[in-house]
Amino acid sequence: MKIAGKAIKKAAQTSLFRFFASSFEKLPWPESNVLRVLTYHRIATKNERLDLDPSLISASPESFDRQMEWISRDFNPVSLANVIEAMKSGNGLSKRSVLVTFDDAYLDFMFHAWPSLVKYNIPVALFVPTDFCSAETSSFWWDQIHDAVNNQSNGGRLRVGQREFSLDNAKTRKRTTKAVKSYLKSLDHHQLQQEVGSILEQVGYTKSKRSVLDWGQLKALSDQGVDLVPHTQSHPLLTRVHASVAREEIINSRRCLNEKIGKVLPAFAYPSGYYNEEVVNILRDEGFKVGFTTVRGVNDLEVTDNLKLRRINIGAETPDALIRLQMCPANLKTQSKIASQFPSV
Numbered sequence: 134m135k136i137a138g139k140a141i142k143k144a145a146q147t148s149l150f151r152f153f154a155s156s157f158e159k160l161p162w163p164e165s166n167v168l169r170v171l172t173y174h175r176i177a178t179k180n181e182r183l184d185l186d187p188s189l190i191s192a193s194p195e196s197f198d199r200q201m202e203w204i205s206r207d208f209n210p211v212s213l214a215n216v217i218e219a220m221k222s223g224n225g226l227s228k229r230s231v232l233v234t235f236d237d238a239y240l241d242f243m244f245h246a247w248p249s250l251v252k253y254n255i256p257v258a259l260f261v262p263t264d265f266c267s268a269e270t271s272s273f274w275w276d277q278i279h280d281a282v283n284n285q286s287n288g289g290r291l292r293v294g295q296r297e298f299s300l301d302n303a304k305t306r307k308r309t310t311k312a313v314k315s316y317l318k319s320l321d322h323h324q325l326q327q328e329v330g331s332i333l334e335q336v337g338y339t340k341s342k343r344s345v346l347d348w349g350q351l352k353a354l355s356d357q358g359v360d361l362v363p364h365t366q367s368h369p370l371l372t373r374v375h376a377s378v379a380r381e382e383i384i385n386s387r388r389c390l391n392e393k394i395g396k397v398l399p400a401f402a403y404p405s406g407y408y409n410e411e412v413v414n415i416l417r418d419e420g421f422k423v424g425f426t427t428v429r430g431v432n433d434l435e436v437t438d439n440l441k442l443r444r445i446n447i448g449a450e451t452p453d454a455l456i457r458l459q460m461c462p463a464n465l466k467t468q469s470k471i472a473s474q475f476p477s478v
């Protein structure tokens with residue numbers, strides 16, 4: 134899957150591919166009530182915030198600005214409120230509608246993404262894991278593991294679960310970080326927290342710089358027009374916790390946004406895209422109207438379950454031509470055939 138994804142990205146950088154994609158996009162695709170949702174995480178250069186996991190970088194500030202320029206020119210950016218209203222009224226969305234979303238409320242949204250969104254007048258929905266916005270709360274586990282394991286230089290070995298990993302040199306530390314992250318994602322939330330604690334203790338990791346927007350910054354962004362959307366409190370994978378915990382995480386993040394910001398739309402994004410019918414039913418019970426997954430594709434709002442909306446994830450290596458191709462209504466039928474490009478968390 135990964136090899137296919139890399140091959141597609143490489144091919145997408147050629148002029149022949151761009152010609153093909155552009156011709157394909159211009160075909161008279163039938164489009165009625167089609168919604169494209171783009172997913173971004175961090176907007177940053179590779180050399181800033183080396184303490185954070187680079188796999189979450191979606192674009193450099195320059196690439197993001199360029200993408201917003203052609204989106205504003207060639208598409209019809211809509212707000213989350215527009216989407217909810219279209220679902221409610223049944224009137225449908227205008228042609229070439231696209232919703233820009235950001236997961237996890239990283240600090241760089243404010244410095245690198247928001248200025249371009251303002252410049253091109255593009256609405257945005259920002260998904261906020263509310264526990265991380267208080268000053269006393271530390272950063273995400275995947276960033277801590279990256280910094281503690283990949284960036285440490287003491288050597289030695291690391292015991293995780295039943296296995297031992299080498300920390301001898303940069304190459305093995307990189308390999309270890311990847312393997313450890315993959316193992317941690319297979320655990321239930323409680324076990325994951327315990328293992329992360331054990332890893333940090335073994336390497337003597339204590340520092341953790343703020344990486345998520347705080348409440349003052351979020352309030353300022355909300356006042357300027359950013360839609361803040363619940364994304365749980367502590368960002369657990371909702372299929373790896375008890376249903377009662379999933380419900381608490383969902384409704385408490387909504388309540389927290391309401392208390393701190395004063396308004397919240399009835400929408401939700403599943404952390405790392407993990408959901409099942411039990412989780413979807415919790416959203417339905419609690420009055421949510423829109424749920425965002427990480428399943429690749431565009432949405433025909435006439436037939437899609439509004440609590441299982443598909444999105445197009447943008448990676449730092451994703452060429453613009455490939456993004457545009459995925460935004461084509463043809464992707465309603467072909468989404469499952471394109472290799473996954475989702476980040477590892």
Ligand SMILES: [Zn+2]
Pocket residue numbers: 236237364368403404405
């Ligand atoms: Zn997330």
